[in-house]
Every structure is written in C-alpha cells, then in structure tokens.
Amino acid sequence: MIDTIREAIASINEHDSVKISDWRLVERRLQRQERYYIAAQAEQARAVDEASYSLTVYVDTVINDKRFRGEATVTLQPTFSPEDCAAKIRQAVFAASKSHNPWFGLPAPSDLKTALPVSGFAALSPADQVDVVRRAFYSAAAQFKGSARINALELFIIEEQKRLINSRGVDYSATIWRGYSEFVVEADSRDGPVELFDDIEFSEPDTARLAETIGDRLAQVRDRALARPTPQMERIPVILRGKEAETVFSWFFDNSRTEMIYSKASAFEPGENVQKASDREDVAEPLDVWSEPVISGLPSSTAFDTDGFPLERTPVIEKGVLTTLIGSVRHADWLGVPRKGAFPLFSVSPGSMSLEAMHAAPYLEPVMFSDFQLDPVTGDFGAELRLAYYFDGKKVIPVSGGSISGSLSTLRSSMRRSRETAVATLSRCPVAILLQGATITGIR
Numbered sequence: 001m002i003d004t005i006r007e008a009i010a011s012i013n014e015h016d017s018v019k020i021s022d023w024r025l026v027e028r029r030l031q032r033q034e035r036y037y038i039a040a041q042a043e044q045a046r047a048v049d050e051a052s053y054s055l056t057v058y059v060d061t062v063i064n065d066k067r068f069r070g071e072a073t074v075t076l077q078p079t080f081s082p083e084d085c086a087a088k089i090r091q092a093v094f095a096a097s098k099s100h101n102p103w104f105g106l107p108a109p110s111d112l113k114t115a116l117p118v119s120g121f122a123a124l125s126p127a128d129q130v131d132v133v134r135r136a137f138y139s140a141a142a143q144f145k146g147s148a149r150i151n152a153l154e155l156f157i158i159e160e161q162k163r164l165i166n167s168r169g170v171d172y173s174a175t176i177w178r179g180y181s182e183f184v185v186e187a188d189s190r191d192g193p194v195e196l197f198d199d200i201e202f203s204e205p206d207t208a209r210l211a212e213t214i215g216d217r218l219a220q221v222r223d224r225a226l227a228r229p230t231p232q233m234e235r236i237p238v239i240l241r242g243k244e245a246e247t248v249f250s251w252f253f254d255n256s257r258t259e260m261i262y263s264k265a266s267a268f269e270p271g272e273n274v275q276k277a278s279d280r281e282d283v284a285e286p287l288d289v290w291s292e293p294v295i296s297g298l299p300s301s302t303a304f305d306t307d308g309f310p311l312e313r314t315p316v317i318e319k320g321v322l323t324t325l326i327g328s329v330r331h332a333d334w335l336g337v338p339r340k341g342a343f344p345l346f347s348v349s350p351g352s353m354s355l356e357a358m359h360a361a362p363y364l365e366p367v368m369f370s371d372f373q374l375d376p377v378t379g380d381f382g383a384e385l386r387l388a389y390y391f392d393g394k395k396v397i398p399v400s401g402g403s404i405s406g407s408l409s410t411l412r413s414s415m416r417r418s419r420e421t422a423v424a425t426l427s428r429c430p431v432a433i434l435l436q437g438a439t440i441t442g443i444r
Contacts, residue, residue, distance in 0.1 A: 001053060001078050002027060002165070008086040009057075016090070018097050021060040021069070022106050022167045024308065028052050029161040035130055037153040040138055047126070051078045055089065059096040060103065070099030104330040106307065107339075109169045113312035114293040114303045119177035120205045121157065129157050129205070133179065136210035141185075141218060148222040150214070151195060153183040170308040177203045178299040181210075185217050189225035196221040196368055196386065201425060203299040209423070220367055223398040224387045230402035231390070232442035238404055239358055239365040241432045244372050246424040248415075248433055251379055251408055253289055253346045256316050258327030262335055265377050268322050270337075275320040276413040284414050288349035289317040291326045291340070297423050300344040309341040316346070348429035351417025358418065358434050365389045366404060379408030406438035 005025060013019050029051045036044040053076040061068050072095035074088050121129050133155060141150045158178040165171045179202040186195045200213045240248060252274060260266035268274050275283045293311035294301040304310050307329050316324050325332065326340045333339070359365075369383035382405035390397045408415075418432040 001051075001076075001080075004080075004082050004085055005053065005055060005076060005089075008082060008089050011086060012089060012093060016093070018059060018093055020057045020089075020093060020167075022058040024056045024058075024106065024164070024166040026054045027161075027163040027165075028054075030158055032156060032158045033126055033130055035134070035155040037134075037150070037155070039150060039152075040141075052076075053078070055092065057089065057092045057096050058106070059093060059099075061097070061100060063100065067103040068100040069103045070096040070101060072096040072099070101330075102334050104333040106166050106168050107170055107309045107329060109171070110310050112172065112303045112310050114310070116174055116176070116294060116301055116303055117296060119175075119203055121159070121177045121179075121203075122175075124205065130155065132205045132207065133157070133181070133210060136205075136207040137181070137183070137214050140211040140215040143215065144218050144222065148185060148187040148218040150218075151184040151186045154181060156180045164304065164308050166308055172304050172308060174303060176299060176302075179203060180299075183214060183217075185214070185221045187221045187225040194221060194225050196224060201299055202297055203301065204297045206297055209297065216367075220387055223389075224368070224400060227387060227398040227400035230385055230388065230399040230440075230442040233364065233390070233440050236440065237358075237361070237363045238406075238435045238438040238440065239363050239432050240435065241365065241367060243425060244366070244369065245431065245433045246427050246429055247372065247374050248381075248408065249289070249348045249427060249429050250346070251374060251376065252287065252317060253291070253427075254376055256289070256322055256325060257342075258325045258331035258335055258337065260327075260376075261325060262331045270322050270325060272322060273320045274317060274322050274412075275415075277409055281413040283320055285351055285353075285416055286319040287317055287417075288315070288319065290314065290347045291316050291324075291343035292345040292347050292428075293343065295345050295347065295423060295428050298345060298426065300426060302344065305342040307342065309339060311341045311343060314340050314343075344426060346427045346429075348417070348421075348427065350419050350421050351430050352419060353416045353434065354419045355432055358416075358432060359391065361391075362393045363391050363434075364399075364404070364440055365391075374408075379412070381406055381408070401443040403441045404438050405441075406435065411435050411437050 032048040034046040056073040058071045072092040074092040160176040163173045182199045186193045255266040255268045291314045328342045366388040368386040372383040374381040384403045390399045414436045416434040417430040420431050422431045
C-alpha cells in the first residue's frame, strides 16, 4: 500500500499542474482485543485487525515574493485501488493549495534519541493479556465483599505497529501497546444504588496500579452511599488529587507550547516566572516541569512526535521560570525558537509537603466531580462535587453536592504540591495539590 501511495504522489507531480511539495505518511496496523463485562460475567468478546494510512500533503505557493505552505490530510484504506488513492490525494492537494500559512520545513532524517521500552504485554498470549488485567480488577473488587462492586466494565488491549515516513527521508517505526478500560462501580444507599464512573489508560500489565485504581473507586462509591450534603464552609484549603491535580499541572505545561504562544492564547513569556501574576507575589514552592517522551506505563509514550521530530527529555519550567518552549516544528519555526518537538507527556517535581501534612488541618478533598473543567487560557476552574472528604479538625466526613471554583491565575503562587508522586494519565506528577483561596459552595 505504501508503494501504491508513493506511485500516486509521483504521478500527480508528473502530470498535474498543482504539485505536492512535501508529504508525510503514517501507517497504523492494529490488533485490538475487546471485552465487555456485566458485573463479573463476560458479555461480549471481539478481536479486530485493521490498518489505515494517514497522508498529509503540503503545497507551496509564492505570493509577492513570499513563500507560503498549505496542507491537508486524508485517510486512505488498504482496500483502495491505485485510482482510488490518486483521486483521494488529488482532493487533498486541491484543499492544500487554497491554504496559505507561513512556510516551514519538515524534519529531516535523524537518529532517535529515545527508545520505547518493550511492554510486558509483548511476552503474553492474547488470552493472558486480557486475563491478567481482568484478574487485577476483579481481585480488587473481591476485597469489598459486596459493600461495593463492579457494575460494568469495558476492556481494550491494542498492539499498534506504527510507521512514519516523509518526503525528506524520515522513516521511523514503533510498536505501541495501549490498554484502556472504562468501568462503573456501585454501592447501595438508603435511596437506592449509587454509581461512580472512571477510566484508566495503561501500556503495561501493572497489576498493582490497575488494582489500586479500581480499588480506590470502589472505596469511594461505598463512601458516596453514606455521604452527607456538603456544608457551607469558608477559608478552608482544597486538596485536588489524581486526574484533577494533573489537569492543574497541565495548564502550566500546555501554556508553554509554541502553539499557545504563537496564537497568543498563552500569557506566558520565556524567561518569566509563570507561577505568579506580578513581581509583588511570593511563590510558596518553586515548580519544575519537564517534557517527557517516555513514561513507563503510559501508552502515549513515543520516541518521535506527529511531525516525525525525534524527542528527548527537556526541561520546560525551572524553579517557576519558563526556560524552553516545546511544540510543533512549524510553530517553533514561526516563532524563531529552536525545535524541540511536540511532547504528549510531562513530569513535575515533587513538593515539600507530605500528604500526611496536608491532612493535618481542616480541608476539603474532592475525589469525584460531575465534570471538572479548567479553562486552558485563563486557568479558571470549577465543578460540581459528586464526592469529597471534609475534615473538620476532628473527623473525616464524606460529603456530596455543592461545587468548587477558582482561578490558577490568582491561586498559582500559593499552590503547594505533595511530596508523593505517581503516574497519572499524561504525566508523572505529585498526587495532590493544596490550594488556598478556592471558593466552596455548599448546599446547606
């Protein structure tokens, strides 16, 4: 199929008036296992093999002695005939010819600077790959002896063979393992069953991490069944954990991207302290952030980005100061900064405060929201509480209802991070953040 696509490109450039200046092709071959469970019973099992080809074509134009580059992407199926491929590619060429972005060059061949580790799934049979994950989930559920249980669970394990080639000679390949599970846990309350939903991504058969994830949600849904209405409270710290803590850290990481800087969506400036809004503020705890090509256990790990640019671990924010912009090669070129690549993953330095210290004084610790939202530009956040733990100084009380809100623009300088770190969805970062000054709205 790759040869067919190459031949179609060559034919277009030979016979058509609009030429393809550059191109990038990504081949993906997937073997996917799918399992669906109701309670502990398997309801459906499927195995899927598929292949797809994503071709991006670039068309250059010169207007008033200035060079521009347009692009368009099409998906080509392995069942396409040579004529089908050529017709589809011509559609992309026409679309690309109508776009006039500032010019940038594609990456040239270069040695990869990072290697993906071999996943533990590779040594297991397809049946064992599913079984080791299933047993991790359901063994955790068995510890609750019916006080909380798995209502439904979906499980996907994917082996992807990926190849990226371009017209400049880049030719990279990688084997990527992606595990994903969605699950609903439930417990009985006086008013009937209550449920919590969650999901997890993984690239390793890490039974401890898988069991801990679902075990935490089972314990929380059990507490959700006993939760009281969230009381009104003022001037009490909020502790964000897990995915919500990662979302806060990702605000710093994402606003350090060339795409955000170029579009002026980010207020960050290289060389400035991004932990404070003005020089008058004092920073409680300096922040370090690195871009990461690989984090063990996370399926977004990659040795090269979507443009085919090799990635290596790079400091982005050092002691609160933005030192390096990361992002797509085009935006780096447009900004006139060194190319570093577009990283999917990041890591954050641990804080100086232990979880035990965070829990020593009264606090509100949300662990499940209806839909946590954080504005990627302003840093404003808010969400309704499905379950939180309120420590009044004497006892911990599960509560539900009400909401929290705030803005990182005003809270970031006083933010504290936990000493403990863990792998989340796109990072390795502190497991908790303590925020002073967030608004808590109770329901009584």
